[in-house]
Amino acid sequence: MKVTEHIQRANGKTQFSFEILPPLKGQNIRGIFDAIEPLMEFKPPFIDVTYHREEYEYKEAGNGLWEKRTVRKRPGTVGICSAIQNRFKVDAIPHILCGGFTKEDTENFLIDLDFLGIDNVVALRGDAVKNETYFKAEAKGNKYASELVTQITELNQGIYLDPELENTSKTDFCVGVAGYPEKHMEAPNFDTDLKYLKQKIENGAEYIVTQMFFDNSKFFEFVDKCRSIGIDVPIIPGLKPLATLNQLNLLPQRFKVDLPDDLVAEVLKAKDNAAIREIGIEWCAQQSKELIVAGIPIVHYYSMGKSDNIIQIIKKAI
DSSP: OOHHHHHHHTTTOOEEEEEEOOOOTTOOTHHHHHHHGGGGGGOOSEEEEOOOOOEEEEEEEETTEEEEEEEOSSOOHHHHHHHHHHHHOSEEEEEEESTTOOHHHHHHHHHHHHHTTOOEEEEEOOOOOTTOSSOOOOTTSOSSHHHHHHHHHHHHTTOOSOTTOOSOOOOOOEEEEEEOTTOOTTOSSHHHHHHHHHHHHHTTOOEEEEEEOSOHHHHHHHHHHHHHTTOOSOEEEEEOOOOSTTHHHHHHHHHOOOOOHHHHHHHHHOSSHHHHHHHHHHHHHHHHHHHHHTTOSEEEEEOTTOOHHHHHHHHHHO
């Protein structure tokens, strides 16, 4: 079922969805199933599965030479989505990236998803690989998420890359995209970022999932600004509970999000990470409760394969 259909069928009752990471290469899917199983009591409409492109590393080869190796640390997104749908009978949504894909790769990826009965995708540009300062698209790939959305929309219309194909089958993907309540880190200003977001909607995206935020007022302001420029698709808030002291610096640096003064003050007074984890649970539960009262149809949690704190958050919020 499409995400937009889940929202329509909710009849005003807030639903809870989750995002997980594929296991590291060499591990099996058991850990994924163990993390998802306890969350099923909340009847999630869907579960997102992130995609991780190739990374490069250099190893000394001798004689002063270095060998460049391609590394896939978290493969398996498509297989995991299929396994989740088969085991839990819940919609699984793969992330699909511009980075690391040619347009031909993207088309083949989408064909595989269509054959597996996957109805939704989240279209993202993706980040630069670790050894690059800036994002670099493949020579024959999509440069921007808006271009990726266009390719998916065209496939939904039966338009393939090869113009000589005849009697082509149409796919029927519901496309989600990312939104940034505190602006994408590379956007020069907020208005420009919203313009890019609107372009993704005009190109065919049907819903938005936000980057994490820790101040609900920023989410509500973001929604208001989106509506004011004609973005009228559902906007799903994404939440992540704070869990460790290191995240005070890591999250703002990596995701360019602000942490509220009250939250930072509480964390700095905590005696250890166990106490910080409880602070994060309480803070996220209050965020969730406010979003539920506001009638938000779906609250999305970046669980990243850990379910115990998410369970506590939802139970405190409902």
